[in-house]
Amino acid sequence: MADRGESPDRREVLRRAAWLAGGAAISQLPACSKSVEPSATAAPATEFFSADEMRLITRIADLIIPETDTPGASGAGVPQKLDEMMAHWASEETQSRWRGVLMRIDRAAEETYGKSFLSLTPARQHVLLRMFDRDAMHTGGDDYHDVKELIVSAYYQSEVGATQELRFELIPGAYRGCVPLAEIGRAWA
Numbered sequence: 001m002a003d004r005g006e007s008p009d010r011r012e013v014l015r016r017a018a019w020l021a022g023g024a025a026i027s028q029l030p031a032c033s034k035s036v037e038p039s040a041t042a043a044p045a046t047e048f049f050s051a052d053e054m055r056l057i058t059r060i061a062d063l064i065i066p067e068t069d070t071p072g073a074s075g076a077g078v079p080q081k082l083d084e085m086m087a088h089w090a091s092e093e094t095q096s097r098w099r100g101v102l103m104r105i106d107r108a109a110e111e112t113y114g115k116s117f118l119s120l121t122p123a124r125q126h127v128l129l130r131m132f133d134r135d136a137m138h139t140g141g142d143d144y145h146d147v148k149e150l151i152v153s154a155y156y157q158s159e160v161g162a163t164q165e166l167r168f169e170l171i172p173g174a175y176r177g178c179v180p181l182a183e184i185g186r187a188w189a
Contacts, residue, residue, distance in 0.1 A: 047087035
């Protein structure tokens with residue numbers, strides 16, 4: 001490198017320019033990754049649900065659609081989608097009904113087990129949700145049934161649900177009406 005007072009030679013200018021260009025390019029690589037993980041301490045930003053409600057709806061969604069060999073509800077972004085829908089699409093009546101369902105689930109956990117729903121073991125959480133399922137089947141238009149239906153719908157409308165859980169082919173070939181499931185592997189989107 002040239003001493004103070006002297007201009008750098010052409011090689012030094014090119015070397016510095018290459019370092020600057022390389023540094024600028026490398027600094028953008030994390031933005032190109034599809035698997036950037038949020039920090040463990042960062043809570044997901046919500047627009048409608050409170051932090052406690054978001055944890056509750058996330059747990060309920062994960063119990064309804066758990067992670068198996070394919071991502072579950074959380075992996076498909078269902079809780080965030082539900083939060084967006086409640087904030088931007090749902091009427092005040094629907095928002096109130098959803099909050100009411102979450103409060104009913106938490107209240108049922110307190111009355112049955114003396115703990116909040118999120119404090120229960122996974123087995124007890126399953127038992128409690130099965131009670132709500134059974135009640136919704138007998139009464140018909142129960143709000144819990146609507147919540148569960150929207151969770152399932154949001155999952156299968158997500159990219160994960162449509163392409164990993166179900167099979168999806170943008171431009172399918174010929175129609176073959178009666179094909180054994182063993183031959184195709186899983187249901188189609």
